Every structure is written in structure tokens, then in C-alpha cells.
Amino acid sequence: MISLDKIKLNEEVKILKVGGDEGIKRRFLDLGFIPGEVTKCVLISPFKDPKAYKINDNVIAIRGKDAKNIEVSYERD
Secondary structure, rough: EEEHHHHHOEEEEEEEEEEOOHHHHHHHHOOOOOOEEEEEEEEOOOOOEEEEEEEEEEEEOOOOOHHEEEEEOOOOO
């Protein structure tokens, strides 16, 4: 398990757990970052933060400090 902020460009991962305070957790769940879903890093800003992730045909930019709240795995099964 690693946190979402650690994945590299074009890497695809499965979401395992969404943490953080209730506000940020609710926001991630509303955006589709739900355990079991697959996401992919599609863009990294010039200063390496934020990164953009594709999930459910949407592209969402997330700051590294917030992406640390999402646990992911490279195993998609």
C-alpha cells in the first residue's frame, strides 16, 4: 500500500481507503475516489504539485498534502 501522492505519471492504481478529516474525506468520496475504483495519474504540474488524476472519465487535480489521505495499491484485482 502507498498513498496516492506517490504514484508517477501514467501509473494506474486501485483505491483502498480514503482518510483525512471528515470534510476532505467527504469531498473525495463525492468526486468518485471510492474504495475499489481505479485511478490514473495523467498530469503533473511543473512544480510537481498538484497532480491530476483521471477517475470515472473525470480529471481532478489534487494537492500532494491531500492525496496523502488516499491509500492505493498497484494490484487491481
